[in-house]
Amino acid sequence: MSSTRSGSPLYGGRRVRRVRNSAAVLAAAAVLVTSACSGAAPDKDADRAAAYKITDKTPAAAGNVDSFTWSVYAEPTTIDYAYSFDFPPNQILANVCESLLRWNPDLTTSPGLASSYANPTPTTWVYQIRPGVHFHDGTVLTADDVVASLGRNLDPGTGSVWANQYKNVKSIARTGPMEVTVTLTKPDSTFNKYLAAGPGTVESAATLAKSGKDYGNPQTGVNCTGPFSFGSWTSGQSLTLKRFDGYWN
Template sequence: MSQRTIAVVGAVAVAALVLTSCSGGGGTASGNNQLDVDLSNLATTTEPGTAPIDEVTWNLPYEPLSIDPMLSFNYAENTVDANLCDSLLRLNPDLTTGPGLAESVDMPDDTTVVYSIRNDVSFWDGTPLTAADVVYSLARQSGEHNGDSYFGEYLTSVESVEQTGEHEVTVHLSEPDALFNQAMATAAGAIVSQAFAESAGPAFGTPQGGLMCTGPFSLESWSAGKSIVLAKNPNYWDESLIPKAEKLSFTFIADETTAVNALRAGDVDGQYFYLPPTGLNQLQGDSGATTTFGKSFVYFTLAGANQEGPFANPTIRQALLLAIDRQAIADVVFQGAAAPAPTLAGPDFWGDQAAIYEPAFAEFDVASDPEEAKRLIEGLPEAGETITIAVQGSSAVHEQTANLIQAAGESIGLKIETKVIPVEQYGNMYYDPAAREGIDAFFTTWYGNVTDPLDVYAVFTTDGASNFGNYTGVNDAVAEARATLDDEARAQLTVDIQQQVTEELPWLPLTYMPPILVQSDRISGATASIAYLYYPWAATIGGVE
C-alpha cells in the first residue's frame, strides 16, 4: 500500500444505470401488475421531515432474535440497531464511508490500525464512551471469541486490540486485511458499554437484559411478541442527527397482506420491504403513502445448502441457471422492481473501481438457453435425483420464483420440489446446519455490507460460516485479494474471483433488488438506500408540515 493513512471517505457508489442494460430495454416498469420504479435513478435519501413528531410507528417483517449488534446480521435486527448503536465508522446513505465514533483512522503499517476515538460521546445513561469500551466491543468478537459474533468473519485477522492512549485504540492484525476496516462501518464495528454488557451477561440484547449504546435513540422497552420502543436521545453527540421523533415504535407484522393493509390504513407509518409484497402496486398508488426505491447491495440468489446431493454438482447448477428466465423473475415476480443479475455483486458495489468492474460485468448476460442446459446434464446420474428447495412461508416472491424454477427444471428434465419454512424459522437456515438438513438450496435476499465486491465473494472461504455448501474453489484467491490493500490491485483480483464463481455457481444469481421504503405521507426523511441497515435512518424522520 503506497499511503499509510486510511481515507475514511469512500468513493460514491456507481449509479444503477448499468442495471438498465440488462433489464429488458428500460429502467421504468409499467403495467397493471408492475411497480412504478426507475432502476436507473435509485434514491439514497428522502426529503427530511421538518416538524417534530411525538411518535413514529414502524413495522418489521419479524421480531428480532436479539439486538446485541454482534448478533444482528439480518434485516429486522439491523433495522432496529442502526438507530441504537454507533460504529467506529459510518456507512452513509450514498454508500460512502465516513467518520463515526472514530474521528480519524491511521495505518502506520499494513497490519496496524489506529482509531482516534471522539472525546465528547456518552452512552444513554450518561457515562462517557471510553477507549476501554471500544477495546471490549472489538475483543468480544475476535480472538477466542470470534465465533460468538455473526460478524466474526470480518475480524478473523485481529490478533489483538489494545488501548494506546486516553482516546486511542490500536488493532494489530495477523495479516493485511482489506475488509476489516471497511467493516467498522457496519455492526461489526458497533460499540457497546462494557459495564452494562458485563452486568447483563448472556441476557444482553434481549428483552430481559436490555442494551446500552450511544446512538440517537435509546432502548425504552421491549415487550416480547408485541413491540420494541425507542426514545429520542436529546444528548446525541452528532447534533445534525438528533431525532425529530420523540419515540420510534416497532411492530412485528409478518404477513405481507396484513402489513400492506396496516400501512394503507395509517396504523403503521413505515416499513422497509426487502421483497416486494403482494399489493405493493396498490400501495404505491395510494395517496396516503410514498414508496421509494433505494441504492442497493441486495441480490436475490438460490444458495447451495449442502456439500452433497444433486445441487452440489456444478454442472447441475449451470444447467438449471441456463433454464431459468431471470428477466421473467424480475418483471413478473418482482413486479418490475428488480433487475436480472448476471453476477452476484452488482454495480453499486463498485465504488471508484468501476473502470475495472464494468467491462468484466459486461462479459456475462442473463439469457436463458434450455437446449444447452439439456445438453449439459445429458447422462448425468444426478439429473435423475430430486432437488429440494426451501421456500420462506408467507412470501409470494419465494413461492412464485420456486414455481418458475420448478417449471424451468422440468423443461430440461430436472425434478424440483419445495419445502415451506415458516418465516419465523427461516433465519435458522443461515446459522444452524441442522435446519438445512434435507435441503439442497434455499432462496436468500443476501446483502453485502461495504462498497467492495470482494465483500460478496469473501463468503466462499473454506468452512466459512456463510459458505453453506462449503464451496472451496476460490478460497486461496479470496485470501490473496483480502490481503491486498491497494484498491485497484484488489479489484483486478476480485474480477478473477467473480469470473470463477459465476462459472461454477455455488450460488445462482437471480436478481438485483433495491430496498423498498414505504412512508406514510404524514412523515418523511427515512434513508432510502441499503445503508439503512447501519446508518441511523430514523434520525431524520419528521412530520410533514
C-alpha cells in the first residue's frame, strides 16, 4: 500500500487507529526536557530501562494488531481535503482518502484510483477510472465522483487551498462511463503530477452533496476509498479510524 499524502502509510492489517491531540506530545516532550536538564550524573542503567526510545524506522509487520495510538502536534480544524495542507490532517487523510494517482518511493507517479491516464494533446488529460472500488459506505466509485471531487478545487465558493494547482484548468467532464477528461487553457507540466497528492483526492459525490458545508467536520467526517475509514472524532481529545475490510488494494 502506498500513501498519497504526507502522512505515513500503515501496513500489516492493523485494526484501529486513534490520534491523540497535542497534549500527549507536549507531555512526552516535557519528560525529555526534564531529563536533559537534570544536574544529576548520567545513569546508564536507568537509560537502559527507559520506557521509551527513539528510532528512525518501525519494524516490519509481524501480524495483525487490535489497535494502536499515536500523537499529532495539533488537532486538525477539518479533514476536508480541500483545506488540508498541513501535517495533522494529512497524516489522517493519507490513510483514509486516495487520489487519482499515487506517489512512489522514487518520487515518480503511477495509477491510483485512475487505472490509467493519457495526454493525447498538450491541453488534454484523460483518466480511466478504476472499476470495482468501493467507498467506505459501500457505494461504488464512478466517473461522476471524480468530476465532483476535482471540481471543488475550481469553485470559488469552496476556496480550496489547491486552487492554484487548478489555475490552468478549463473544464472537468465525464467523457465515458468510467472516463474523466480534464481540459486545460494551456499546457501545464505539473498539473498531472499534483493529482498524486491532495489536489487529486476523490470523495463520494453523494457525500459531498449531503454534507455540504459540514463536510469533514467532527460530526460528518469523510467517506473515501482508503484502507481506513472515519470512525469518530471527539473534539480536543481523539480521532478514531477503523480498518476498511472492503479496501480494493
